Amino acid sequence: MADPVAEAMSRHPTPEGLVYQYGTAGFRTKSEVLDSVMARCGLIAALRSRALKGKWVGVMITASHNPPEDNGVKIVEPMGNMLQEEWEILATAISNKQTPEEVSQYYQEIAEKYRIDLSSPARAVVARDTRASGARLLAAFLDGLTKGAGAEVKDYGFLTTPQLHYMVRCLNTEGTPDAYGTPTEKGYYEKFGAAFKNALRGKKPSGSLTVDCANGVGGPKLAELIKHLPPKEEALEIFVVNDNVIKPESLNVECGADFVKTNQRAPPSSKAGPGDRCCSLDGDADRVVYYFKDSNNMFHLLDGDRIATLVASFLGDLVRQSGLADKVTIGVVQTAYANGAATEYVEKTLKLKVDCTPTGVKYLHHAAEKLDVGVYFEANGHGTVIFSPDTLDTIAKYEPRSPGQKDALDVLRAVIDLINQAVGDALSDFLLVEVVLAHKSWGAQEWLSTYTDLPNRLLKVIVADRKIFQTTDAERKLVKPDGLQKSIDAEVQKVRQGRSFARASGTEDAVRVYAEAATRGEADDLARKVAELVKAAGSA
Numbered sequence: 001m002a003d004p005v006a007e008a009m010s011r012h013p014t015p016e017g018l019v020y021q022y023g024t025a026g027f028r029t030k031s032e033v034l035d036s037v038m039a040r041c042g043l044i045a046a047l048r049s050r051a052l053k054g055k056w057v058g059v060m061i062t063a064s065h066n067p068p069e070d071n072g073v074k075i076v077e078p079m080g081n082m083l084q085e086e087w088e089i090l091a092t093a094i095s096n097k098q099t100p101e102e103v104s105q106y107y108q109e110i111a112e113k114y115r116i117d118l119s120s121p122a123r124a125v126v127a128r129d130t131r132a133s134g135a136r137l138l139a140a141f142l143d144g145l146t147k148g149a150g151a152e153v154k155d156y157g158f159l160t161t162p163q164l165h166y167m168v169r170c171l172n173t174e175g176t177p178d179a180y181g182t183p184t185e186k187g188y189y190e191k192f193g194a195a196f197k198n199a200l201r202g203k204k205p206s207g208s209l210t211v212d213c214a215n216g217v218g219g220p221k222l223a224e225l226i227k228h229l230p231p232k233e234e235a236l237e238i239f240v241v242n243d244n245v246i247k248p249e250s251l252n253v254e255c256g257a258d259f260v261k262t263n264q265r266a267p268p269s270s271k272a273g274p275g276d277r278c279c280s281l282d283g284d285a286d287r288v289v290y291y292f293k294d295s296n297n298m299f300h301l302l303d304g305d306r307i308a309t310l311v312a313s314f315l316g317d318l319v320r321q322s323g324l325a326d327k328v329t330i331g332v333v334q335t336a337y338a339n340g341a342a343t344e345y346v347e348k349t350l351k352l353k354v355d356c357t358p359t360g361v362k363y364l365h366h367a368a369e370k371l372d373v374g375v376y377f378e379a380n381g382h383g384t385v386i387f388s389p390d391t392l393d394t395i396a397k398y399e400p401r402s403p404g405q406k407d408a409l410d411v412l413r414a415v416i417d418l419i420n421q422a423v424g425d426a427l428s429d430f431l432l433v434e435v436v437l438a439h440k441s442w443g444a445q446e447w448l449s450t451y452t453d454l455p456n457r458l459l460k461v462i463v464a465d466r467k468i469f470q471t472t473d474a475e476r477k478l479v480k481p482d483g484l485q486k487s488i489d490a491e492v493q494k495v496r497q498g499r500s501f502a503r504a505s506g507t508e509d510a511v512r513v514y515a516e517a518a519t520r521g522e523a524d525d526l527a528r529k530v531a532e533l534v535k536a537a538g539s540a
């Protein structure tokens with residue numbers, strides 16, 4: 001009898017000598033070696049959906065901030081979360097099977113292990129960013145999903161990563177009390193456009209905002225979103241730049257959130273004047289960082305830590321003003337890469353609890369889920385705010401006792417709608433920042449002056465085998481190689497306000513070294529010394 005799985009797989013043979021891994025951001029590598037992985041992800045998506053009784057799972061074809069020639073794929077759980085770790089392992093294993101028959105056999109084994117009925121319905125939603133390789137990889141994915149595994153598919157064409165997460169959550173909650181929204185692009189723009197207007201409540205952000213779209217999918221999607229925002233005379237004037245998707249080879253090149261964060265400077269193409277608020281998205285629009293030049297032409301970055309502190313302080317104000325302070329607590333979740341000054345500001349000035357997790361959005365999201373209101377951002381600008389079901393219920397039912405309380409409560413409710421709770425969303429995040437600035441009557445300079453970042457340096461060290469670098473305490477301390485942490489501690493002691501750590505990257509073949517200290521010179525020195533220690537330990 002014909003085996004449709006093996007047949008589909010035979011059309012997408014495995015390249016020889018490559019080992020694939022479903023990492024922090026799914027599979028991600030050079031696009032020309034991804035066809036077999038895509039077809040197998042079709043099988044995994046179908047199996048995952050069947051294991052979840054036919055719920056929609058999401059599949060996003062993107063390599064985010066990576067260079068244009070890369071691509072990748074991520075699988076999304078029904079509520080818009082990242083794929084469960086157990087299934088990441090299955091996805092890795094099936095992608096490394098060699099022959100079509102081996103893949104087919106493994107597909108059967110997964111079905112048996114999870115008692116999956118392979119004739120039951122399976123559903124997947126798929127979308128892609130604007131990379132040139134996207135169409136070819138989509139075809140390979142669909143072949144595995146529909147012809148191989150017999151699943152149903154909804155193909156949304158081009159979407160930002162957060163829009164795809166939104167669709168998945170909407171489709172799975174449609175017609176329930178938790179309905180998240182209408183699962184269409186128009187539904188997305190209407191929901192966030194209306195929430196922006198409601199959250200502003202007539203306040204107008206000062207000046208304009210220039211949005212650098214990294215020449216990625218965020219450009220055309222932002223253009224659509226703008227049509228659903230209040231007119232610029234009433235609300236915000238937005239200038240869209242780096243929105244050229246006709247030339248996919250310009251994606252993330254000298255522009256975008258990763259360029260700005262890594263180089264700590266504006267894209268060379270930027271024409272913004274002193275004081276002009278700017279922000280940059282990454283290639284799939286799930287990250288955003290802000291920046292501006294001051295009157296001395298000095299560049300200032302307002303990164304994910306800044307967004308987290310701004311939003312946490314605003315939510316704190318709203319909760320207090322609406323009389324909910326004894327019912328709702330707010331917490332902030334960061335990684336070790338958060339600037340020490342940001343952590344101190346949250347703890348000492350905002351008086352909120354800070355949790356630290358390992359790098360990777362899924363860890364932050366999990367930690368935030370344990371809080372009433374969890375504000376989580378990576379320093380690179382990826383993050384969001386999530387509200388627990390009980391907290392949403394409390395806020396929905398709460399009866400304000402004064403007009404002042406009612407005003408604050410109305411804004412709080414609109415802000416909840418403005419935040420994409422499925423995943424960090426650059427478009428929703430920047431609208432949220434603008435709302436907060438408008439309510440506080442702040443520009444970028446006032447926002448910057450809340451605290452002063454400690455000078456910091458991030459370095460990459462290439463070693464023979466990065467797996468020997470093992471960490472504990474949310475990656476802030478090394479347990480292996482023996483003795484290395486002690487040497488790092490000794491260097492940290494030599495500078496003022498020093499902090500440094502080293503960890504193996506989850507997305508690149510390198511060890512990352514982070515250091516911060518009271519002055520630029522001390523931070524650079526510390527980073528260089530720790531990098532030397534890591535290099536020596538890595539070649540020992």
Ligand SMILES: CC(=O)N[C@H]1[C@@H](OP(=O)(O)O)O[C@H](CO)[C@@H](O)[C@@H]1O
Pocket residue numbers: 024025337359360361378380504505506507508512
């Ligand atoms: C220092 C840094 O920015 N690390 C990034 C990077 O992870 P690494 O494991 O450090 O390579 O890529 C991740 C996925 O995009 C992102 O979540 C994370 O913040």
Ligand SMILES: [Mg+2]
Pocket residue numbers: 064065161282283284285286287
């Ligand atoms: Mg991204």
